[in-house]
Amino acid sequence: MADTAFGWGIVGFGWVARDHAAPAMLAAGHRIQAVCDPGDRAREIAAERFNPIGGVHERLEPLLNDPAVQALYVATPNHLHRSAVEAAVAAGKPVLCEKPMAATLADAVAMAAAVQRGSVLYGTAFDQRHHPAHAAMRTAVAAGLIGRPTAIRIAYACWLDVGWSMTGEGDNWRADPKRAGGGALMDLAPHGLDLVEFLLGDPIAQIAALTQRRVQGYDADDGAVLIGRTGCGVLVQLHVAYNCPDALPRRRLEVLGSAGQLVAVNTMGQDSGGQVTFTDVEGTSCVLPVPDASACPFARQMAAFAQAVAQGDQDGFSVRRDLHTMHLLHQAYAGDDPCR
Ligand SMILES: NC(=O)c1ccc[n+]([C@@H]2O[C@H](COP(=O)([O-])OP(=O)(O)OC[C@H]3O[C@@H](n4cnc5c(N)ncnc54)[C@H](O)[C@@H]3O)[C@@H](O)[C@H]2O)c1
Structure with a gap:
């Protein structure tokens, strides 16, 4: 029988993905379809613990090309969020990206513009x-x-x-x-x-x-x-x-x-x-x-995102709201006079 569980692609398989997000996807009744991470040890752990049917890859492209990946979860270091989110949007994949949305306001502005152009569901993972x-x-x-x-x-x-x-x-x-x-x-x-x-x-x-x-x-x-x-x-x-x-x-x-x-x-x-x-x-x-x-907050977050993908309901996830939070972070740093 075909597996109808919601299929995730995980981009970046470090601490939060392996200890919190991936177990939460399973707890929500979802499937980890595929994983990518350039780290050898991260890929070994993904294969050992979760054995994704779509494989464990060094690069993102196989996840983008896999029709059974219904959404991407991005958990790379912050400066790499933008490239992964833009690639996901270009491939038409909904994307849940870890906080902060990006390392810079400029990256976040570009991500929000891409999301709005692509009409793809985006959420920052505020578990x-x-x-x-x-x-x-x-x-x-x-x-x-x-x-x-x-x-x-x-x-x-x-x-x-x-x-x-x-x-x-x-x-x-x-x-x-x-x-x-x-x-x-x-x-x-x-x-x-x-x-x-x-x-x-x-x-x-x-x-x-x-x-x-x-x-x-x-x-x-x-x-x-x-x-x-x-x-x-x-x-x-x-x-x-x-x-x-x-x-x-x-x-x-x-x-x-x-x-x-x-x-x-x-x-x-x-x-x-x-x-x-x-x-x-x-x-x-x-x-x-x-x-x-x-x-589990992470499992509830995964369930809410999958439901939003299925129903086209964006109330719980808002790129505009997340971009506003990035503006606040930027303003907070901009007004600071760092004491060294
Ligand atoms: N919501 C939370 O409570 C929470 C908790 C921890 C981390 N985070 C966020 O999650 C993100 C990851 O944090 P972490 O602690 O798991 O970091 P980490 O360093 O443990 O893991 C990051 C992983 O990304 C991989 N990676 C690097 N470049 C990549 C690329 N181009 N493509 C795919 N994978 C790549 C690394 O090899 C590593 O395995 C950060 O944005 C962080 O702020 C959120």
């Missing part, structure tokens, strides 16, 4: 939109649980030294601003900026940032504080860092309102879990119920 706790927070905010939203405060940090690697292969491209497009701000802030829009339905309109190179000794920033304001006037404060030991408290998302607060601890990241606490105006706290709390 944290699909975290069950974040979905529950969004529902609670929309239902008026915290009254009028006033501010969002986020801390999202980790430890990333110059030799950091999750796979033990390749060099640490995140420490190289040319390939990464920046440092901690470029890598970690996109999630928070996107979550503000997701939680409030109200994108950030103005932004400013200060970066630091405080601990790690590479050229990329190892910490940043961003402040912003949404179109409706909600204030945003975001601290991101590569200089926070992983054992310390480092993942916190607070949504403040005129009638209460939601505080999520350890929800930001690749996995489900964490906890959300609601505190009302009397100061009484309770745990916010989260439907489907253990659902």
Whole structure:
């Protein structure tokens, strides 16, 4: 019997693809049709663990030419997103591309133009939109649980030294601003900026940032504080860092309102879990119920993208929204006066 499962082509089989995205595709009931990666070890692992029927390739072309590849998932280092996305669009393949959309605003502008010309579904892989706790927070905010939203405060940090690697292969491209497009701000802030829009339905309109190179000794920033304001006037404060030991408290998302607060601890990241606490105006706290709390954010993201491909429904994925986030990142860096 023919395999009718949704078929993915994976471009770049490093940490996020092998540990999170590929298992999530299978968890969503999809098929990994083909993989490409120039790295010998990455290709060996793809073949051993997932044995794609369309093969494991050094180059992208076989994936573009495979009619059973229904969408591409791009998880290369940031500076290579543009070429893969443009090739996917030229081949008429829908494409889910990892965050940040690109290493530079110019690349992102070109990608968005290609997507709009090609009328192909594009999504930046903001998996944290699909975290069950974040979905529950969004529902609670929309239902008026915290009254009028006033501010969002986020801390999202980790430890990333110059030799950091999750796979033990390749060099640490995140420490190289040319390939990464920046440092901690470029890598970690996109999630928070996107979550503000997701939680409030109200994108950030103005932004400013200060970066630091405080601990790690590479050229990329190892910490940043961003402040912003949404179109409706909600204030945003975001601290991101590569200089926070992983054992310390480092993942916190607070949504403040005129009638209460939601505080999520350890929800930001690749996995489900964490906890959300609601505190009302009397100061009484309770745990916010989260439907489907253990659902995998990556698997939900893959399912949502496949559904969007099937139904032509682009509500959940928007190249215009993702390009706006890239403008915010660009403005944040442009207004900074780096302290070295
Ligand atoms: N959403 C998340 O939570 C999350 C988490 C980690 C990484 N990411 C994003 O995913 C992307 C990849 O990050 P990573 O940590 O997996 O990096 P990584 O270095 O572990 O993997 C990148 C892979 O891309 C391969 N590659 C290089 N050039 C290629 C090319 N031309 N064609 C195909 N493959 C190529 C490399 O050989 C490597 O295997 C980045 O954009 C990163 O920001 C997102």
